[in-house]
Amino acid sequence: MLKNITKFLGGSNEGVIKDLYKDVDQINDLEPEFERMSDEELKGQRDAFRARLKAGEELDDLLPEAFAAVREASKRTLGMRHFDVQMVGGMVLHEGKIAEMRTGEGKTLVATLPTFLNCLTGEGVHLVTVNDYLARRDAQWMGEIYDFLGASVGILQHQSSYMYDSTVVEAGNGMEKLRRVERAEAYAADITYGTNNEFGFDYLRDNMVVEASQRVQQQRRAYAIVDEVDNILIDEARTPLIISGPAPQSPSxxxxxxxxxxxxxxxxxxxxxxxxxxxxxxxxxxxxxxxxxxxxxxxxxxxxxxxxxxxxxxxxxxxxxxxxxxxxxxxxxxxxxxxxxxxxxxxxxxxxxxxxxxxxxxxxxxRESITYATITLQNYFRLYKKLAGMTGTASTEAEEFFKIYKLEVVEIPTNKPMVRDDQRDLIYKDQAAKYRAVVQEIKERHEKGQPVLVGTTDIDRSEMLSAMLRKEGVPHEVLNAKQHEREATIIAQAGRPGAVTVATNMAGRGTDIILGGNPATLELTREEWQAD
CATH class of the missing domain: 3.90.1440.10 (SecA, preprotein cross-linking domain)
Incomplete structure (x- = not known):
């Protein structure tokens, strides 16, 4: 089996990419035609695609035109054009495989391609993220594309759920264009964003209801795209989701x-x-x-x-x-x-x-609890008819993905040559020496005006490092579970010249830190501050 996977990742990976580029050429040939369409004509493509599906065509038949429609909608709404390699990534996801894409290659935008194509079946598509913040951010961001094309978007949050609605203007709190709805309505949308835990716990709760009509996941699990797939399907695979209730009493x-x-x-x-x-x-x-x-x-x-x-x-x-x-x-x-x-x-x-x-x-x-229902993430995601994933690090777990989920890994080429300088690891005699060196490195980079992101494993270490930086007079921000309400503001500033951000793994997955800072988020934060 490992031999087959190695063969797939090695010798045949280039062959797979080469074959997919034939479809990319076809999509590019369609671009002028879609550019000439009026907004109304482009918006009408969804209904036309669905009519063709009902007439007997397959999703694969619609892929070139559907991808071309998404690319054009993205250009008109977000001013972002999918690169050819992103088209390849979208095809890999549509085929029910894992697209390994380097950091910064635009996985969020890539997912819009297979998501729109597969939502045409009417069975629903689930976009799975690692936290509520990313689920909400991605839905609000990419929701403009889906909304333009007439596809509805639901968002699951812990203890709440929403629909993307461009007419809703909420002041502050990052809830723009979100209309609060019942859980079942968010699931009934063409596309639903949420975390692995929210999807899993809703499944458990659905299995505890008395009447089938009380279930929120009325649609069957047809297709899911899992972001940071190695984290969710490998690292957390055996983590049990447990629904429990209180026992009669809690002993003293x-x-x-x-x-x-x-x-x-x-x-x-x-x-x-x-x-x-x-x-x-x-x-x-x-x-x-x-x-x-x-x-x-x-x-x-x-x-x-x-x-x-x-x-x-x-x-x-x-x-x-x-x-x-x-x-x-x-x-x-x-x-x-x-x-x-x-x-x-x-x-x-x-x-x-x-x-x-x-x-x-x-x-x-x-009071103590009694377990009523439980399932592991591994077993939950096996319930999907088609499963795909995205990450920057999947090839090292290729054997596990294939063995457990029958998922193949395809390495997607970068749009431009990689220029990142990956330096060698440094080993120190003890923790104290390591942290002294880290602080000195941060101080030197800060004085040069370089933005610095420092990753720590837990809250305690982030606060310890923060104390050391304060002692050295280095201004900085701390991002951990205690400051999660300020996450958007801290992330927006993390790329500014000379900024120093000490973070736990909150900022390690799917977080977009823009060099120079994020003007849009900073402006929104300024408006919220003035409103307060």
Whole structure:
């Protein structure tokens, strides 16, 4: 199997691209014809395409003209023309494959091509992003193209949903051209943007309803394009989505064990497995715990509940750290998504772990939960009739994509030769030396007027680095889950000369940082500030 994948990625990749360029030539030949169309004629193409589908033609037959229509609509609405390599990327996505495209090659614009083509079937297309911000941004941005062509766009957000509506003018808050609707209406749109979690949780909730009419996902899962596909389908593949409800009560034992566990010493009384995120008592730890609890054998069947509390309290104490795995806001423990760096409002750890963390932090311990429904992202995305993905890094996971999802990876050429200078990794003796070098490098770049983006793995490290930069007198912005409300403003300024931005992985996926800054977002932010 690996041999076949290697062959596909290696020798035959150029052949695949070469074959697709034949269709690109056909699309380019159609460009003058579509340029001559009036707006009304171009807008009428959607109905004409659907009529041809009903008459027996296939999507592949419509591809050249549909892609040409999207390109022309993009030119008229956004002033952006799809490059030939972007057309190739669109064809790869339409074929149900993964398009590996380098950073800055315009994956968001590429997705409009197969999205419009496939929405002509009336079965709906799902655009899957890694966070709510990108789902909303991409829908508002690309929505102009779809709206021009007569395709409806729905947007899923955590605890809310919207339709793209060009007549809606909302002042500030990044909600321009969005009309709030019921969840089912957003799903009934030709195109629906949302995160993997929103699609997955809605599927679970639909399987818990009494009447079929109560389901929000009325359409079958026909076609999905997954942005940052390696992150969602590989990194998070086995992450379970869980819907749970409160148990009758939350025992007071959580506070008791939260006070007891800090008496145990790392390595002496318990051992931590960082890879599997587990903590196990040593023989010394078991003996000490039994003395503290005044029992003879903690593993006696009569004490099985005590083991449950001990294990959770130990994990909460030694493995799950504040400002890394979670933050405490307004008296509540809020999980930080390890892959996106964003707050997961309303989500809770299962099996008593969340209660153990609440007890550790001294906030109100909520009731325990009972699992009602669960599914992994891997199993959810297998439900789609056709699945495609985009990312800048897929070839290293090509074997896994093919083995798990039967997805092939095609490397898309860059529009222009790559000029980015990828420098070698530097290894330091210890963390302190590394961070001193990082701060010095940032300071030198800042003094030259270069914008600098610094990536950190968690909130704690971002704040530590921020403190070091303040000490050196380097002005900067911090972007982590605690500042997520200011994300658009911080990102808009991150490319300005001399700007320094310290970020967690919030800014690591799908974030468009424009050199020189983003004038549109900065102007919008200025207007919001004046309005306040």
């Amino acid at each position: 034992e959580y506070q008791q064990y939260a006070r007891l566990v800090p008496n145990l010493q790392d390595e002496e009384d318990y051992a931590i497995d960082e890879k599997h995120r587990t903590a196990a008592l040593t023989n010394e730890g078991i003996s000490k715990l039994e003395r503290l609890l005044q029992i003879d054998n903690i593993y006696d069947p009569d004490n099985f509940e005590k083991v449950h509390y001990v294990e959770n309290a130990l994990k909460a104490h030694a493995i799950f750290l504040r400002d890394r795995e979670y933050v405490v806001q307004n008296g509540e423990v809020v999980i930080v998504d390890e892959f996106t760096g964003r707050l997961m409002e309303g989500r809770r750890y299962s099996d008593g772990l969340h209660q153990a963390i609440e007890a550790k932090e001294g906030v109100q311990v909520q």
